Amino acid sequence: MEPEFIVEIDCTKEELFKACYDYRYESSSYPTASKVFIFCFVIGFFSTLFLLIIPSPIFLNKVNIFIRIMAPAYFLITALYYFNVPRLWQYSTIATQYNINLKKLLMLKKNAAAEDLEQLRAIKKGHITGTLIFYSDHFEYSDLLNNTYLVHFVYEKNDHFIIVAHKYKMVFLIKKSLFLKGTPEEFRTFLDEKHQASRPGQRDNTSQ
Known part of the structure; x- marks a missing residue:
């Protein structure tokens, strides 16, 4: 060929x-996608960070602690990955x-x-x-x-x-x-x- x-x-x-x-x-597609991502990150990260600081009676203590620690960490890692592509x-x-x-x-x-x-x-x-x-x-x-x-x-x-x-x-x-x-x-x-x-x-x- x-x-x-x-x-x-x-x-x-x-x-x-x-x-x-x-x-x-x-x-x-990036400008729109980035704005949506930043909005979701701010809402997700700070709301889960708030739950990390303020105890919640919804779950058992151990599960509650795990979720409250991992949730903001997940949002932070996802953001670092997204902006380091x-x-x-x-x-x-x-x-x-x-x-x-x-x-x-x-x-x-x-x-x-x-x-x-x-x-x-x-x-x-x-x-x-x-x-x-x-x-x-x-x-x-x-x-x-x-x-x-x-x-x-x-x-x-x-x-x-x-x-x-x-x-x-x-x-x-x-x-x-x-x-x-x-x-x-x-x-x-x-x-x-x-x-x-x-x-x-x-x-x-x-x-x-």
């Missing part, structure tokens, strides 16, 4: 975080790039051989490089074996595109100056035709 577009990606850890941030906070996507993309998970990372630190230390430095640096090859129905990432990706979200800015593949929790920053085959204008038309129709609720046409 002949590829439609070939793009070289060269993305620093900081650029990747900015791309994840843009994906999270500038997508069309960009950072989590950044870490997930870097981990997938280097084919690493928490267990492998701990083993690398434990072994501490010269090659392991070099890999740890590369992971810490978090530099994302490689080639994206776009076909009519999917795209491939040259640095990862046997994985094909679907475009779930597209965001465009003046000098780059952000492509998100939800299944693998990968965020790709495509700079418009690094197209090896095709042009940014043709790529935009390609994304409109192939992906906006299939996922209209997950694409943001805003160009800033």
